[in-house]
Amino acid sequence: MKIVIDYDLCESNAVCMGIAPEVFDVRDDDLLYLLDENPGDDLRPKVEEAARRCPKQAILIQD
Amino acid sequence: MDLERVVVVGASLAGLTAAASLREQGWDGHLVVVDAAMELPADRPPLSKQVLAGTMDSAAARQPLADRIDELDIDLRLGHRVEGFGADDHRIKFFNDHELTADGVIVATGANARWPAPRDELPAGVHVVRTLEDSLALKAELDTAAGPLVVLGAGFIGAEVAATARTAGHDVTMIEAAPQPLARVLPSEVGAAVAKLHRDHGVDVRVGVGFASIDAGPGGRVESVTLSDGSVVPASVVVAGLGADPSIEWLSGSGLSLGNGVVCDETLLAAPGVTAAGDVANWFNPTFGERMRVEQWDHAIESGRAAAVRLLAEAGGDAPQPFASVPWFWSDQYDRKLQMAGRPSGNDEAVVIDGELGAERFAVAFRRGDRCTGVLACNRPRLAVVSRTRMTQSLAWDHVVGA
Numbered sequence: 001m002k003i004v005i006d007y008d009l010c011e012s013n014a015v016c017m018g019i020a021p022e023v024f025d026v027r028d029d030d031l032l033y034l035l036d037e038n039p040g041d042d043l044r045p046k047v048e049e050a051a052r053r054c055p056k057q058a059i060l061i062q063d
Numbered sequence: 064m065d066l067e068r069v070v071v072v073g074a075s076l077a078g079l080t081a082a083a084s085l086r087e088q089g090w091d092g093h094l095v096v097v098d099a100a101m102e103l104p105a106d107r108p109p110l111s112k113q114v115l116a117g118t119m120d121s122a123a124a125r126q127p128l129a130d131r132i133d134e135l136d137i138d139l140r141l142g143h144r145v146e147g148f149g150a151d152d153h154r155i156k157f158f159n160d161h162e163l164t165a166d167g168v169i170v171a172t173g174a175n176a177r178w179p180a181p182r183d184e185l186p187a188g189v190h191v192v193r194t195l196e197d198s199l200a201l202k203a204e205l206d207t208a209a210g211p212l213v214v215l216g217a218g219f220i221g222a223e224v225a226a227t228a229r230t231a232g233h234d235v236t237m238i239e240a241a242p243q244p245l246a247r248v249l250p251s252e253v254g255a256a257v258a259k260l261h262r263d264h265g266v267d268v269r270v271g272v273g274f275a276s277i278d279a280g281p282g283g284r285v286e287s288v289t290l291s292d293g294s295v296v297p298a299s300v301v302v303a304g305l306g307a308d309p310s311i312e313w314l315s316g317s318g319l320s321l322g323n324g325v326v327c328d329e330t331l332l333a334a335p336g337v338t339a340a341g342d343v344a345n346w347f348n349p350t351f352g353e354r355m356r357v358e359q360w361d362h363a364i365e366s367g368r369a370a371a372v373r374l375l376a377e378a379g380g381d382a383p384q385p386f387a388s389v390p391w392f393w394s395d396q397y398d399r400k401l402q403m404a405g406r407p408s409g410n411d412e413a414v415v416i417d418g419e420l421g422a423e424r425f426a427v428a429f430r431r432g433d434r435c436t437g438v439l440a441c442n443r444p445r446l447a448v449v450s451r452t453r454m455t456q457s458l459a460w461d462h463v464v465g466a
């Protein structure tokens with residue numbers, strides 16, 4: 001699974017980090033860092049959940 | 064119970080999420096989603112922010128699930144206002160005596176913006192912001208308005224509209240009957256900081272004073288607002304940010320228990336085979352040990368899914384799970400991104416846990432006894448989200464905030 005963030009849309013509200021901290025990290029500089037661009041399939045449910053609950057719909061999952 | 068047809072009433076965030084969740088759980092029956100609106104409702108948060116500011120095209124403010132209707136095999140019926148319902152027979156009645164029966168029903172009719180008076184008694188130029196049409200109509204009027212904007216009510220939507228209009232260069236007066244903005248949900252020191260933020264940007268914030276009348280000029284358009292202290296504020300455009308009422312008129316006489324929304328148990332069940340989600344649902348939240356109705360974006364998703372899972376559990380004879388939630392929302396005002404986890408009340412003690420109240424970045428935790436009822440963070444997204452995660456584990460003050 002490959003994750004792409006649309007940084008033009010992302011507003012660093014950290015919702016994704018709350019759901020999948022293994023993959024998404026919003027640091028004190030208020031920027032979102034992808035800790036793992038190609039997470040294993042065991043993380044798929046969490047990443048899909050984060051994509052759904054991102055208020056800006058900025059997370060794209062490319063299979 | 065056989066679940067051959069489920070009808071979801073309301074095709075907005077809660078209803079569509081519930082529909083998608085039914086499919087994700089593997090249910091493959093006849094899935095009908097009805098909505099009174101003629102088009103799929105817009106995603107609402109941008110309506111008081113980017114769409115009103117003109118920085119987002121209205122087509123971009125779409126429901127997250129808008130592209131997946133076909134793939135999810137949803138029988139979507141727009142322009143279908145439900146006018147009656149029977150909780151016993153699950154009979155759904157439309158305006159033209161047309162009826163639909165269902166084995167399971169998910170109520171997701173959201174809420175309607177409150178008007179300051181019956182609409183036909185109001186002069187032209189008075190607005191609410193709930194739908195895309197509302198937002199575009201307000202924007203069109205602001206674009207041509209020669210005079211000031213008056214915002215009635217300093218709740219989150221009123222404050223966002225004030226910030227958006229002020230940023231666009233309009234003269235703005237915001238009127239709030241309570242002693243501070245957001246007084247129902249936040250302690251007064253925090254509301255005072257929000258008032259100061261708006262004043263620093265040049266909004267005339269009047270607190271502790273209500274409005275007595277909205278006055279029309281010679282052409283029938285709004286000309287001014289008279290306040291309860293007798294003062295008169297000129298107005299070319301008025302926006303009512305007076306809150307929203309759950310959309311439950313269609314449920315009167317249905318047999319469902321109503322009262323500040325659809326009254327559900329702690330699993331979102333309203334009656335056998337009937338669950339509710341989103342702005343309309345009033346349920347007992349076990350995390351907080353109290354009933355609540357939450358008008359927030361993320362809640363529509365969380366509860367939408369929970370309402371779908373609950374319906375399937377009933378049909379399949381599985382043990383129902385309580386819907387335990389720590390609500391979370393954001394509000395954008397000027398360069399401030401406010402985020403709040405939890406459900407504080409105006410009576411809780413506010414404890415600053417980061418920075419300084421009112422500064423560009425700060426966070427406040429709310430304390431009731433030995434519990435943390437919420438954390439409000441301003442431009443501190445990480446802190447808000449970490450707090451939310453901790454609160455889902457335990458509300459104990461020391462756990463959320465640290466001793």
Ligand SMILES: Cc1cc2nc3c(=O)[nH]c(=O)nc-3n(C[C@H](O)[C@H](O)[C@H](O)COP(=O)(O)OP(=O)(O)OC[C@H]3O[C@@H](n4cnc5c(N)ncnc54)[C@H](O)[C@@H]3O)c2cc1C
Nearest residue numbers: 073075076077099107108145172173341342358359360392
């Ligand atoms: C301007 C604005 C800004 C917001 N900003 C934020 C924000 O920044 N952050 C945040 O967390 N939340 C925000 N919210 C709140 C969030 O958008 C709502 O909580 C969310 O839309 C609720 O979704 P819902 O599906 O429960 O209800 P709704 O979105 O209200 O949808 C209910 C649907 O039911 C339909 N319906 C109603 N009655 C009937 C009937 N009798 N028959 C058929 N259909 C019917 C309606 O047409 C509507 O489409 C904002 C809301 C608004 C209005």
Ligand code: SF4
Nearest residue numbers: 010011013014016054
């Ligand atoms: S949830 Fe979306 S907007 Fe928020 S930080 Fe993650 S990707 Fe960005």
